[in-house]
Amino acid sequence: MSLLLLLGGLLAGRVASVCPSVCSCSRGHRMVDCSSRGLTKLPPGLQHNINYLNLSFNSLQGLDSQLTHYAHLRTLDLSFNRLEALPPGLPRSLWDIRAAGNHLRWLDKNDTAYHWNLKALDLSDNELERVVFINNTLPSLRHLNLSRNRFWTVPTNMPHNLASVDLSHNYLARILPGSLDRLPRLTRFYLHANRFSRLPEGAFQKLAALEVLTLGDNPWACEEEENIAKLLAWAEQTRATVLGCPCYTKPVCGRQAAAGRERHSAPFTEEPPLWVDGPSPGHPADWALFEAGKYQDRWGANDSAGREAFAWTPPTSSGRASTHTSATARPPGTNKSRAASSRNKSHGLLSDSQTFPLIVLVLTALNTF
Numbered sequence: 001m002s003l004l005l006l007l008g009g010l011l012a013g014r015v016a017s018v019c020p021s022v023c024s025c026s027r028g029h030r031m032v033d034c035s036s037r038g039l040t041k042l043p044p045g046l047q048h049n050i051n052y053l054n055l056s057f058n059s060l061q062g063l064d065s066q067l068t069h070y071a072h073l074r075t076l077d078l079s080f081n082r083l084e085a086l087p088p089g090l091p092r093s094l095w096d097i098r099a100a101g102n103h104l105r106w107l108d109k110n111d112t113a114y115h116w117n118l119k120a121l122d123l124s125d126n127e128l129e130r131v132v133f134i135n136n137t138l139p140s141l142r143h144l145n146l147s148r149n150r151f152w153t154v155p156t157n158m159p160h161n162l163a164s165v166d167l168s169h170n171y172l173a174r175i176l177p178g179s180l181d182r183l184p185r186l187t188r189f190y191l192h193a194n195r196f197s198r199l200p201e202g203a204f205q206k207l208a209a210l211e212v213l214t215l216g217d218n219p220w221a222c223e224e225e226e227n228i229a230k231l232l233a234w235a236e237q238t239r240a241t242v243l244g245c246p247c248y249t250k251p252v253c254g255r256q257a258a259a260g261r262e263r264h265s266a267p268f269t270e271e272p273p274l275w276v277d278g279p280s281p282g283h284p285a286d287w288a289l290f291e292a293g294k295y296q297d298r299w300g301a302n303d304s305a306g307r308e309a310f311a312w313t314p315p316t317s318s319g320r321a322s323t324h325t326s327a328t329a330r331p332p333g334t335n336k337s338r339a340a341s342s343r344n345k346s347h348g349l350l351s352d353s354q355t356f357p358l359i360v361l362v363l364t365a366l367n368t369f
Helices: 002-016 225-237 336-347 352-368
Strands: 024-026 031-033 052-054 075-077 096-098 120-122 143-145 164-166 188-190 212-214 241-243 310-313 322-325
Parallel strands (some): 075 096, 096 120, 120 143, 164 188, 188 212, 212 241
8 A cells, every 4th residue: 555655646746747738847847938828827737836937928818816826936927918917916935027018007015015035026018107015015126127117207115125226218207205215225227218307406316326327318408507407417426327418418427437437339228127138247146037047048948039129238348338139128019929930030941151161061072072
């Protein structure tokens, strides 16, 4: 009887570790990629101990509380589905939630409350107009991406330990008093491509750790000399690097730029969308992949195709800024079919650079005979 029980246990373990038929799995089936499968519901057969789940580029509209019992899950990618709200009851074990490119219209206080372990939250490219956070319930959150939404004012009561916030490509026109007063660790703040015409005096004064601020591509009221002069004076004297100085006075402001320590030549309206393009020098990648480990890209195997957008990178040794692709920003016209067709290109015939040496080799062999 004991032998039968042992065999039964082994067989049950084998069944439990089977990868869902519509997905691909690695690392003992704990990393599961179900992206671009046309899913409308959670696939059956997921292990209870998975730590990475990619459900991006599907047709999911809601998951109710189906993910709650995956207590080992660290990274959850729900990007580019049809969600109108974050699924309720997400496991508290999560370090990284990606829900870009959905139809989210609001973020309620209970959607993220008490996610003690959450380090990165990407809600870019949605329809958000407001978000509500509860004080002291997101102590580990370092990176917040709210770009390409519908915000009119900078959200208030943002988690206090944030290191980077991306609010670019919104409709921001105001920063309410006190909104930025309790962000002592904020180092990177992206506000380019909004509708700011003026800012209250001292708006960024309490951002003591600020290193990079982007202000380009905003309709500044340059004719209001008194107001804009104060903003320009602050931009010139701040220890942070300001990319896209108001009123097109110069591409880069700040004391570091004035001292010639950083030189840039690219337009500064497209700073990188936070953590997705990799860390800059001096910023360790404590946000990326976590224990999910090393895989072909941050969106699952071969799944970065079709999500290309040029983004600024730190200057090279020649002093020039370079561009590369981003895995989060979705340029106009990008869709699932484009992503699928782009992904298939890598499986075709040899490229020209591979074919030419091959032809030379064949001709040399023929001449030998």
